[in-house]
Amino acid sequence: MRAAALMVLALCGVVHAEPPPARGAYIAELLEALRGMDRASLANTRKYIQVVERNKCQAPEMTLRVGCLLEAAGQNCKQLPGDARERCRRASDVIATNLLAERVFVPDDVRYQLVTRQHDARSAIARELHRRRAALVAELAMSEFFPGPRADTAALAAGIDGFCTDVAGTRDLSWQYCVAAIVWFVASDGAPEEAR
Amino acid sequence: MRAPRRHRTEGFGRAARAVGARSVTAIGLLAATAVTMWRLERFRPDYWAQLSPWVTFVAGGFAVLAGTLMFAYWRLAERSHAYLRFGEKLAFGDETSLLGARGYSLVLGRASFVDVVDLPPRVIHALYIAIGLGIALIGLDNRGVALLREVPSRFDRSSIDYCKPPEPPKPETPHSQGCKLVERAYKLGYTPSLGSCAPAEARREASQVCTRRQLDEPYLHYAWRRLADRAAELATADPGPGGLDRFEQQLDHLEAIVDGTLDTVAMRPRSSHHLFTNLPDPRPGLRDRADGLLERSCGARLAHLPHFPRMADGPAGPSKLLEHVLAQLMFNPRYKPIVAQCEEVIVHWDAPPDTCARLAAGPLAARGALDSARGVLDLRATRAETRELDPAPARARELPPAQRIVSFQCLMFDPAAEPAPPVERTLAIDGERLAVREVRMRPLVGDGGSQIRLYKQLAALMAPGFGYGRLTSNQAVGAAPEEAALADAFRQPAFWLTRLDLLRDADLFLGNDWLARRPDLLEVYPYHLHLQNFIEIFRRQYRQHEGRL
Numbered sequence: 001m002r003a004a005a006l007m008v009l010a011l012c013g014v015v016h017a018e019p020p021p022a023r024g025a026y027i028a029e030l031l032e033a034l035r036g037m038d039r040a041s042l043a044n045t046r047k048y049i050q051v052v053e054r055n056k057c058q059a060p061e062m063t064l065r066v067g068c069l070l071e072a073a074g075q076n077c078k079q080l081p082g083d084a085r086e087r088c089r090r091a092s093d094v095i096a097t098n099l100l101a102e103r104v105f106v107p108d109d110v111r112y113q114l115v116t117r118q119h120d121a122r123s124a125i126a127r128e129l130h131r132r133r134a135a136l137v138a139e140l141a142m143s144e145f146f147p148g149p150r151a152d153t154a155a156l157a158a159g160i161d162g163f164c165t166d167v168a169g170t171r172d173l174s175w176q177y178c179v180a181a182i183v184w185f186v187a188s189d190g191a192p193e194e195a196r
Numbered sequence: 197m198r199a200p201r202r203h204r205t206e207g208f209g210r211a212a213r214a215v216g217a218r219s220v221t222a223i224g225l226l227a228a229t230a231v232t233m234w235r236l237e238r239f240r241p242d243y244w245a246q247l248s249p250w251v252t253f254v255a256g257g258f259a260v261l262a263g264t265l266m267f268a269y270w271r272l273a274e275r276s277h278a279y280l281r282f283g284e285k286l287a288f289g290d291e292t293s294l295l296g297a298r299g300y301s302l303v304l305g306r307a308s309f310v311d312v313v314d315l316p317p318r319v320i321h322a323l324y325i326a327i328g329l330g331i332a333l334i335g336l337d338n339r340g341v342a343l344l345r346e347v348p349s350r351f352d353r354s355s356i357d358y359c360k361p362p363e364p365p366k367p368e369t370p371h372s373q374g375c376k377l378v379e380r381a382y383k384l385g386y387t388p389s390l391g392s393c394a395p396a397e398a399r400r401e402a403s404q405v406c407t408r409r410q411l412d413e414p415y416l417h418y419a420w421r422r423l424a425d426r427a428a429e430l431a432t433a434d435p436g437p438g439g440l441d442r443f444e445q446q447l448d449h450l451e452a453i454v455d456g457t458l459d460t461v462a463m464r465p466r467s468s469h470h471l472f473t474n475l476p477d478p479r480p481g482l483r484d485r486a487d488g489l490l491e492r493s494c495g496a497r498l499a500h501l502p503h504f505p506r507m508a509d510g511p512a513g514p515s516k517l518l519e520h521v522l523a524q525l526m527f528n529p530r531y532k533p534i535v536a537q538c539e540e541v542i543v544h545w546d547a548p549p550d551t552c553a554r555l556a557a558g559p560l561a562a563r564g565a566l567d568s569a570r571g572v573l574d575l576r577a578t579r580a581e582t583r584e585l586d587p588a589p590a591r592a593r594e595l596p597p598a599q600r601i602v603s604f605q606c607l608m609f610d611p612a613a614e615p616a617p618p619v620e621r622t623l624a625i626d627g628e629r630l631a632v633r634e635v636r637m638r639p640l641v642g643d644g645g646s647q648i649r650l651y652k653q654l655a656a657l658m659a660p661g662f663g664y665g666r667l668t669s670n671q672a673v674g675a676a677p678e679e680a681a682l683a684d685a686f687r688q689p690a691f692w693l694t695r696l697d698l699l700r701d702a703d704l705f706l707g708n709d710w711l712a713r714r715p716d717l718l719e720v721y722p723y724h725l726h727l728q729n730f731i732e733i734f735r736r737q738y739r740q741h742e743g744r745l
Contacts (some may be wrong), residue, residue, distance in 0.1 A: 015584040023716075023720070026692060031692075061701075062672065062701065064696060066697045069694060070695065073691065073694070074691070089691065093694050094690045096691070097697070100694070101729045164721065165720070168720060168723075168724075169502045169503055169504070170500060172724040174724075175696065175719075175720035176696040176720065
């Protein structure tokens with residue numbers, strides 16, 4: 001098991017070893033990448049990662065799941081040229097993180113209630129997920145970190161970073177889950193899953 | 197309101213001016229209400245954010261009603277008879293000097309010729325409504341309003357107070373083919389009983405007689421029946437002492453009963469745990485100390501503690517960090533189970549490094565701590581005395597031993613300290629042998645590693661036998677990658693968000709020292725995952741050894 005985890009981590013390592021980007025700048029790049037991708041490509045990327053996550057990447061250990069997702073997303077973007085590849089990587093990063101965060105935003109007890117009460121459980125879960133992401137974005141908009149509705153992407157990214165650092169420091173939500181949820185919601189202008 | 201003109205000039209040239217007592221009282225009451233609200237954190241935005249609209253509605257209604265009633269029935273629209281003023285006390289007239297210096301003083305009087313200035317009646321009315329609103333907001337919260345809304349249903353007829361109506365007979369279920377054979381065998385004498393095939397009526401157990409109020413029973417009849425039952429109970433001779441004997445017994449222990457009641461009403465500490473440290477007091481200021489003394493419950497404040505704050509700069513930094521770690525381990529209500537109360541765990545700052553050795557040698561080394569420990573031991577003795585009087589066997593259960601409710605710990609910071617398990621000593625107070633535990637650790641520095649070290653040492657000190665390892669950690673046991681491989685994974689900039697999920701398998705409490713060299717990762721580290729687990733394991737262990745009365 002450990003050997004497998006090591007191998008997955010080694011495989012998913014990208015060749016160039018630059019220092020990790022500053023958080024605010026990286027969030028701005030994520031926003032730009034999601035906004036810059038055309039709707040069909042974004043939908044395809046999302047569908048692909050979702051299918052991989054629900055099938056090939058199912059594993060009891062988080063390390064294995066994450067490694068598998070990183071590998072699949074990297075392979076999916078590898079074939080694209082130049083800028084499109086980078087955009088695909090950024091968008092895939094947000095999509096994969098949001099998939100990993102689903103169980104945190106809609107925990108098993110809520111999921112169970114939705115499944116037992118609703119006919120179309122998958123749509124109900126998606127709606128609940130959207131509602132919770134929207135609540136998080138509303139919290140950001142009401143917080144001291146929000147730079148205002150006319151702020152540029154860099155200022156908004158800095159605000160998201162500050163807000164999510166605060167949330168991760170005081171509540172039971174990881175920084176990356178908070179960032180991915182807000183970035184996805186903001187970049188898609190709050191459109192629900194069905195409308196995308 | 198002003199005095200009539202004839203009063204102002206009557207024989208004195210210019211009449212003295214004063215402020216009416218009614219106005220002063222209204223302003224004073226409003227100020228006191230506002231201060232109380234502030235002390236109870238009623239002005240916090242997050243308090244208002246969670247407040248139900250019902251609370252404000254009920255508080256508003258109460259305020260208008262109570263304010264208007266006070267205004268009308270206390271005749272506050274009239275001019276004040278009494279007044280307050282600064283100046284020299286009049287040689288004649290009904291005046292009392294309250295506070296004075298150099299001939300001038302605050303004077304309370306009722307002289308009719310003094311020009312008394314009062315607030316306009318409308319303003320006084322508004323002030324009393326505001327006071328009523330403040331009182332209502334102090335006394336009412338979401339739970340209070342919810343309870344008020346439940347009141348009608350409490351008076352409603354319910355099956356709790358009344359006997360249930362007799363159940364209609366269940367329809368006879370047709371017997372299966374197997375039962376027919378059993379019945380036949382029973383009739384022929386081949387089996388002594390019908391077993392599960394017996395008729396439902398025969399199997400029904402004799403139900404207990406319902407002594408609650410019958411559905412058609414008049415209230416007076418029910419009340420009389422209860423009274424008669426109670427009188428019969430008192431008169432019935434039972435193996436235990438009778439009512440009069442019990443009363444005599446209680447009279448013999450009256451002091452203990454009164455003490456016990458007073459202790460309960462005053463909410464005296466039910467345990468006394470002491471932590472001595474050689475760190476300086478983080479709050480040497482008088483105001484901070486007063487705030488600490490006035491704070492009754494710290495739960496609401498501590499529920500919003502940051503997971504892993506940076507150690508503050510300056511000499512008070514390590515002390516504040518120790519306070520934070522102690523609060524997380526013992527008091528933060530986000531983590532379960534709740535094991536201690538803030539006011540019952542006392543930190544003694546600036547303690548000599550050999551405090552624990554001196555305590556074990558002779559308890560006089562910490563007189564202040566001993567007073568509170570003795571208070572709790574006395575409370576325990578009082579409870580033991582009163583419980584013996586209680587006829588109910590469940591109430592007379594054993595009290596926790598003294599070692600559970602009183603403890604002494606020393607956490608000393610020493611540059612030469614080496615990692616070692618706590619040193620155990622014992623101390624005798626009033627015949628009770630109590631544990632004195634000591635841990636020495638190296639001084640805290642500003643890196644994250646120090647905070648982890650502090651968590652581990654404090655946990656080991658406060659909860660004997662505490663252990664935290666791979667099997668109890670949230671970190672995956674099977675597929676956890678090597679630390680080096682994990683550290684290497686974070687050198688890649690791509691997929692940074694997704695990669696951060698790998699940190700859940702890098703429990704800081706189990707090592708992973710490479711993270712200390714990555715402040716960028718520590719800033720986004722999922723502390724909540726491992727911290728919660730660590731604290732909850734600590735609390736379960738702590739509860740086995742320490743507790744409250």
